[in-house]
Amino acid sequence: MIRKTLNTVALSAALCLSALPSQALETVVYQLDWLPGGDKAPVYVAQQKGFFKELGLEVKIAQGKGSTDAITKIAAGHADVGRSDIVALLAAKASNTIPVTGVMNVFSEAPYAFFTVKGRGVESIQDLAEKTVASSPFTSSNLFFPYVVTKNGLEESGIRHVKANPGSLAPMLLHGRTDAITSWVTDTVTIQTEAEKIGLQVNIFPWYGAGLNIYSSSVIANDQFLKDRPDVAKRFLQALKKGMIYTWQHPEEAGEMVHQVVPEVDPVVAANTIMSIRQLVHNPSSEAHGLGNFEKNKLAETWRLIALAQDIDPAKLDPESAISRDFVEAN
Known part of the structure; x- marks a missing residue:
């Protein structure tokens, strides 16, 4: 009888514990x-x-x-x-x-970079002289554009910097409507994938390697x-x-x-x-x-x-x- 009672108590205790809610997150x-x-x-x-x-x-x-x-x-x-x-x-x-x-x-x-198409005459940042660079009007990279180009021996006035809809930047680059674009390194895969679809390859020049610390x-x-x-x-x-x-x-x-x-x-x-x-x-x-x-x-x-x-x-x-x-x- 004692053993039965103890077993009953133990079972009841276990059931009560299992019914308790876990600590709230x-x-x-x-x-x-x-x-x-x-x-x-x-x-x-x-x-x-x-x-x-x-x-x-x-x-x-x-x-x-x-x-x-x-x-x-x-x-x-x-x-x-x-x-x-x-x-x-x-x-x-x-x-x-x-x-x-x-x-x-x-x-x-810094996550910003210049993107260019290989074989079109822009194989380094210095090659951007007298070229056109397109960027979104909203990107924070525009703040540092003058610093990066001058840091790399270029005159800002010698580059045509135009603004375009973010969604049109990659097509502009790939179809030759701009010599380069500025974008985030996070866009690398998307731009490379679109380039490969039409048989092109892209250069990527990260700004963290161009003096923007x-x-x-x-x-x-x-x-x-x-x-x-x-x-x-x-x-x-x-x-x-x-x-x-x-x-x-x-x-x-x-x-x-x-x-x-x-x-x-x-x-x-x-x-x-x-x-x-x-x-x-x-x-x-x-x-x-x-x-x-x-x-x-x-x-x-x-x-x-x-x-x-x-x-x-x-x-x-x-x-x-x-x-x-x-x-x-x-x-």
């Missing part, structure tokens, strides 16, 4: 700065591999319409954290009080979120950083994970994009100062060139005030 809203793709893979990888869940987080991902859009939504509290070009954040904070802070770097090299795409966060939930912010960035590492260790799997969440993203294109932009993430700068970390001198140079490009008094902003190193573990 804390929700974090993550704002993209553009459409999903290979360059946005780390957050999808961290989500699909369970890195967020392991640290007690449920992450909701929202699509974006550019860095300014992402900054605006995060500042308004519609998202807790997200991606943005640090160039846009520093410029915005120089002229306005914005409750958003940079907390982790993603692209520690700046930070770019970064993780930013709402100041109130950082103040009220610092531990959540640290756990989120820990999981995201793990996703970054996994993404470039396993690009094909990472591309497939983006596709699983966003079916319209081609997994092969996503994987190829991840591989094509490896140098933006894993490079001498990130190796020397740690993946995701903002190095003081490079951040200062980033701000110096932004101020120079936009004719802003550099004294209007201390770039150190725009970022925080309190939420990412040192490598």
Whole structure:
């Protein structure tokens, strides 16, 4: 009778324990700065591999319409954290009080590049003299165009710089309506694929190899979120950083994970994009100062060139005030 009673008690206790809800996950809203793709893979990888869940987080991902859009939504509290070009954040904070802070770097090299068609007379940046270069009117690369061309021994006045719809840039280049285009390195796979369809090959001249030493795409966060939930912010960035590492260790799997969440993203294109932009993430700068970390001198140079490009008094902003190193573990 005693044994039967004990067995009954044990069974009842087990049933009660199994009926208890698991500890609730804390929700974090993550704002993209553009459409999903290979360059946005780390957050999808961290989500699909369970890195967020392991640290007690449920992450909701929202699509974006550019860095300014992402900054605006995060500042308004519609998202807790997200991606943005640090160039846009520093410029915005120089002229306005914005409750958003940079907390982790993603692209520690400038993502811009000149693209030309091989065999058409532009085989180096110096060959752009007296040529036509097309770019989107909205891209932040326009800010640094004068600096890059003069840094490479050219006169800006000697280059015809025209603006065109972003969707028409690659066709313009491939069909000979411009000698070169400026675009992000993240567009490499798309441009190369279109070129190969008509039997062409392209040259790519990244600006990080042409003297533009700046930070770019970064993780930013709402100041109130950082103040009220610092531990959540640290756990989120820990999981995201793990996703970054996994993404470039396993690009094909990472591309497939983006596709699983966003079916319209081609997994092969996503994987190829991840591989094509490896140098933006894993490079001498990130190796020397740690993946995701903002190095003081490079951040200062980033701000110096932004101020120079936009004719802003550099004294209007201390770039150190725009970022925080309190939420990412040192490598």
